[in-house]
Amino acid sequence: MTLNLPAGAITDAATISPLALFLQADIVVKGVMIGLLLASIWTWAIIIGFSFSLRKASQESRKFEADFWKAEDIDRFYESRGKAEFPAAKLMAAGVGEWRRSTAQRVIDRDGTRDRLSTAMSSAIAAEIDRLSDRLNILATVGSVAPFVGLFGTVWGIMRAFTSIAAEQNSSLAVVAPGIAEALFATAIGLFAAIPAVIAYNRFSHGINRLESSLTRFADGFYATLSRELEAQR
Amino acid sequence: MERAEKIGLGVATAGHVLLFGLLSAGFLATPNPLKLKSPPMDVTLVDEVALQATAPQVSTQPPPPSVAPEEGPTQEARPAPEPAPAPEPAPVPPPPKAEPKPVPKPVSKPTPPKEVAKAAPAKPKPMPPKKEVAKAPPKPKAPPEKPKAAVAAPSKSDAKTKADAKAKADAKAKSDAKAKSDAKAKADTAARESGAGKADKPKGSLLGKDFLKGIDTSSDAPRRPAPPLAAAMGPQQKAALDRVISEQIYPHLRLPSGADVEQLVALLDVKIDRDGRIIGKPSVIDIQGETASNRPQVSVYKERAIQAVMAASPFRNLPPEYYDQWKWLSPLRVYARKAR
Numbered sequence: 001m002t003l004n005l006p007a008g009a010i011t012d013a014a015t016i017s018p019l020a021l022f023l024q025a026d027i028v029v030k031g032v033m034i035g036l037l038l039a040s041i042w043t044w045a046i047i048i049g050f051s052f053s054l055r056k057a058s059q060e061s062r063k064f065e066a067d068f069w070k071a072e073d074i075d076r077f078y079e080s081r082g083k084a085e086f087p088a089a090k091l092m093a094a095g096v097g098e099w100r101r102s103t104a105q106r107v108i109d110r111d112g113t114r115d116r117l118s119t120a121m122s123s124a125i126a127a128e129i130d131r132l133s134d135r136l137n138i139l140a141t142v143g144s145v146a147p148f149v150g151l152f153g154t155v156w157g158i159m160r161a162f163t164s165i166a167a168e169q170n171s172s173l174a175v176v177a178p179g180i181a182e183a184l185f186a187t188a189i190g191l192f193a194a195i196p197a198v199i200a201y202n203r204f205s206h207g208i209n210r211l212e213s214s215l216t217r218f219a220d221g222f223y224a225t226l227s228r229e230l231e232a233q234r
Numbered sequence: 235m236e237r238a239e240k241i242g243l244g245v246a247t248a249g250h251v252l253l254f255g256l257l258s259a260g261f262l263a264t265p266n267p268l269k270l271k272s273p274p275m276d277v278t279l280v281d282e283v284a285l286q287a288t289a290p291q292v293s294t295q296p297p298p299p300s301v302a303p304e305e306g307p308t309q310e311a312r313p314a315p316e317p318a319p320a321p322e323p324a325p326v327p328p329p330p331k332a333e334p335k336p337v338p339k340p341v342s343k344p345t346p347p348k349e350v351a352k353a354a355p356a357k358p359k360p361m362p363p364k365k366e367v368a369k370a371p372p373k374p375k376a377p378p379e380k381p382k383a384a385v386a387a388p389s390k391s392d393a394k395t396k397a398d399a400k401a402k403a404d405a406k407a408k409s410d411a412k413a414k415s416d417a418k419a420k421a422d423t424a425a426r427e428s429g430a431g432k433a434d435k436p437k438g439s440l441l442g443k444d445f446l447k448g449i450d451t452s453s454d455a456p457r458r459p460a461p462p463l464a465a466a467m468g469p470q471q472k473a474a475l476d477r478v479i480s481e482q483i484y485p486h487l488r489l490p491s492g493a494d495v496e497q498l499v500a501l502l503d504v505k506i507d508r509d510g511r512i513i514g515k516p517s518v519i520d521i522q523g524e525t526a527s528n529r530p531q532v533s534v535y536k537e538r539a540i541q542a543v544m545a546a547s548p549f550r551n552l553p554p555e556y557y558d559q560w561k562w563l564s565p566l567r568v569y570a571r572k573a574r
Contacts, residue, residue, distance in 0.1 A: 019258040041246050048242030056238075135239075169489065 021185040024178060026160050032153030032186050036146055040193035043142045046135045047200040054207050057132060061088035061211065065218050068092070074225070087128035087215050094124035095222050103233065110230050117226055121219040125212065133208050136201060143198035150190020157183020289468050471553075475560060478551050480572065486545035487573040490534040496573075497523035498532065500539035501565035508557055510549035516540050519565050539568040 022033055064081065065088055071077035078096045082089055098120040102113040161179025165171050489495050499522040505513040518536045543566070552560055 017258050018254050037250065041243070041250050044246030044249060045239060045243035048245050049239035050242070052238040052241070166491070169491070171491070 018185065021182045025182040025185070026157060029153045029157045029160075029182060029186050032149055032156070033189055036149055036153075036186070036189040036193050039142045039146055039149075040189070040196075043139060043193055043197045043200070046138055047196060050135055050200070050204055054132065054204060054211070057086050057128075058207070058211050058214075060084070060086040061214065061218070064088040064092075065214070068218075069221075087125070087132070087211065088218055090128055091121055091124045091215055091219055092222065094120045095219070095226060099226055099229075103230075108230070108233060113230055114223075114227055117223055121223060122216075125215045125219055128215065129208060129212050132211070133204075136204055136208070139197045139201040139204065143194050143201050146190045146194035146197065147187070148190070150187040150194075153186025153190070154183045157186060289470075471556065472559070475553065475556065479549065479560070479563070479566070482546040482549055483542050483568060484572050484574055487542035487568065487570075488538055489570055489573045490531040490538065492528055492531040494525050494528040495531050495535065496571040497525060498528060498535045498570040499523050500536055500568040500570075502539060502543060502568060503562075503564040504543055504566045505562050506549060506552070506560055508554065508561075510547075510552050512544060512547045512549075516543050516566075523570075535570060542568065 022030065025033065064084070064086070067081065068074075068077060068088075074096070078092060082093050082096060095117055098117050099113075102108065102116060158180055161176055161183065164179060165175055168175055500518055501520040501522065502516045503519050504516040507513055518540065521532055521536065524532055549560075
């Protein structure tokens with residue numbers, strides 16, 4: 001018996017050609033495969049973009065922090081480097097801005113200023129972390145759902161294979177094998193999308209946590225400095 | 235940030251396309267060293283097997299029993315006289331005659347008969363021997379193989395001995411006609427043995443002439459050809475008949491689904507009338523190929539086999555001359571693996 005393979009499909013049984021498997025598949029399985037393929041592409045796009053932005057943020061923040069502690073004058077340092085677009089700079093900008101607004105008044109409420117500084121900097125950290133981890137939920141979703149979607153495609157494809165067995169009254173391997181192979185291909189694509197997504201999610205979560213804690217440390221140090229300055233302010 | 239994501243999207247898309255392109259091109263395909271070569275072969279369908287027997291038919295009759303006279307060693311003696319002019323047959327026939335005749339008579343009366351014969355009016359007596367001598371020569375003519383000289387010589391000697399015997403008998407009782415007639419009878423038998431009896435003599439068997447009287451020897455020579463019996467159906471015809479029947483059954487056979495169903499063979503008992511219709515309902519005699527895995531399907535398969543035979547019921551193309559062969563098919567094997 002011969003399967004009517006579309007032109008271009010490789011009919012050699014020994015070759016696991018994704019194109020041939022895809023072209024043989026049922027329309028539902030095809031949809032599942034296309035969706036999973038897009039999810040995989042999107043996952044990798046996020047992984048690549050995220051690793052760039054996270055590394056850049058971490059490196060810039062570390063460097064900024066190191067430079068900050070070496071700086072003689074906070075105001076001058078802020079004027080020269082505080083306008084940059086990375087978390088530590090944003091944090092510093094939030095702290096310095098709040099400081100300037102609080103100390104501009106004639107009577108300085110020290111406790112109120114400390115509270116506002118603390119709140120402003122922690123909210124700046126939270127905003128930066130939120131912005132950075134915006135895409136992480138997509139990785140989490142793909143990592144957890146893609147295997148199930150692939151499994152759905154497999155189940156559907158195997159159901160179809162059984163239907164063809166019933167229709168042909170023939171349970172030979174030649175009838176069963178192509179359907180099951182194309183069905184399993186859906187699960188393969190699902191896992192292909194899910195595994196990198198899960199790995200990247202865990203790794204990026206860890207990176208975000210590290211960045212957050214380092215930002216928090218920097219914010220604490222900066223807060224302590226500002227608090228001391230507030231003591232000295234008369 | 236947007237820039238990084240755009241770069242990521244482009245790189246990811248390019249990577250996926252590259253990966254799937256490589257897979258499609260057989261990049262990761264395992265080389266298959268066991269590529270089976272299947273050269274085209276000529277297949278001859280056996281549909282051309284004729285239903286008519288063309289092979290020489292072997293007779294079912296046993297050969298007629300071989301009878302004893304054929305086996306006698308004396309049969310060799312018969313051809314011998316044919317080529318031989320005189321010497322061979324001559325010595326052979328005389329001994330039996332010479333022995334019985336001279337022995338009883340001369341021993342009983344050695345000397346007196348001669349005197350008596352001389353003294354006695356022996357004239358009328360030599361006559362009968364002469365007659366016999368005259369008789370004897372024409373007789374050997376009947377068996378033409380016998381040379382006359384060979385026959386004449388013994389007959390003459392016979393005649394002499396008989397003449398002697400008669401002379402003795404006459405000497406003993408001249409007026410005794412009885413003795414004469416006895417002697418004549420003896421002479422006659424002797425003449426017969428020497429002349430006409432010669433045809434039988436060479437057989438030399440201890441069996442009498444009428445040994446084969448009760449046996450139908452007519453069947454010996456003309457061997458009757460075996461009648462064209464339906465029972466003489468050859469293996470080719472049997473195969474052709476099987477094929478004709480299975481061709482009509484298997485299109486109707488639908489297998490139950492299940493593991494190892496193909497191994498089942500149903501043995502049916504089917505009776506068919508001359509029109510090819512099934513008489514009654516076929517019954518399942520036996521099931522073969524039953525395993526633990528296809529046991530649940532056995533009963534269904536029995537039903538399906540019967541249904542298939544019933545559905546094929548007016549069987550076509552069955553050779554009417556072999557009706558005896560297909561009127562009662564028991565067992566008719568229905569193979570699950572032949573189902574279409």
